[in-house]
Amino acid sequence: xxxxxxxxxxxxxxxxxxxxxxxxxxxxxxxxxxxxxxxxxxxxxxxxxxxxxxxxxxxxxxxxxxxxxxxxxxxxxxxxxxxxxxxxxxxxxxxxxxxxxxxxxxxxxxxxxxxxxxxxxxxxxxxxxxxxxxxxxxxxxxxxxxxxxxxxxxxxxxxxxxxxxxxxxxxxxxxxxxxxxxx
Numbered sequence: 001x002x003x004x005x006x007x008x009x010x011x012x013x014x015x016x017x018x019x020x021x022x023x024x025x026x027x028x029x030x031x032x033x034x035x036x037x038x039x040x041x042x043x044x045x046x047x048x049x050x051x052x053x054x055x056x057x058x059x060x061x062x063x064x065x066x067x068x069x070x071x072x073x074x075x076x077x078x079x080x081x082x083x084x085x086x087x088x089x090x091x092x093x094x095x096x097x098x099x100x101x102x103x104x105x106x107x108x109x110x111x112x113x114x115x116x117x118x119x120x121x122x123x124x125x126x127x128x129x130x131x132x133x134x135x136x137x138x139x140x141x142x143x144x145x146x147x148x149x150x151x152x153x154x155x156x157x158x159x160x161x162x163x164x165x166x167x168x169x170x171x172x173x174x175x176x177x178x179x180x181x182x183x
Contacts (some may be wrong), residue, residue: 041097041108044125045117051090051109053125055082055102062086063129068102070109103129 044051055066066082070090077098078090090100093111100107105127112121 041110042125043110043112043118043121045121045123046093046095046111046113047123049091049093049113051078051093051098051100051111051125052123053088053090053100053127054086055088055105055127055129056086058128058130063103066102066127066129068100068127071099071101072096100125100127102127105129 044053051070053068055063055068057063062082062084063086064082064084066086066088068080068082068088068090069076070078070093078092080088080090082088082102095111095113095116098109098111100109107125107127109125112118
């Protein structure tokens, strides 16, 4: 009977602990596959069919000689090379959505012709080379949200549950050794 009580209390303790701990994505793929792509679209006003901009690195230093491409439906429609000040101009663009890229950076850009541009539209585009994609990437070795590998997190939960069950049983065993005397 004591063994059954120990097992029951251990299971209840583990169940309570499991509900209190954050859930790990045990069967999910690598963190890079879990990231949701969040695309920010930049509104930029064209100046006579030309999109102006600047290419900089992650520290804000201008990049000269960077190849900048504007693509529409995976087809390159315009190409430019940044000058000594990091500035570029993509020509022959019509109003619409474009994917503008340079090196490792990419931007979704909605271009507008002059007066049709919304008030929030910028006059140029800033491309930051080497900028990481939006979203979270924990690490490549599969760490979870509570600071360790999935296996280590599960082992910690089991260890705490076992220690709780042993402590409860030990506290109850003290009463079993007492001699009951009838009045």
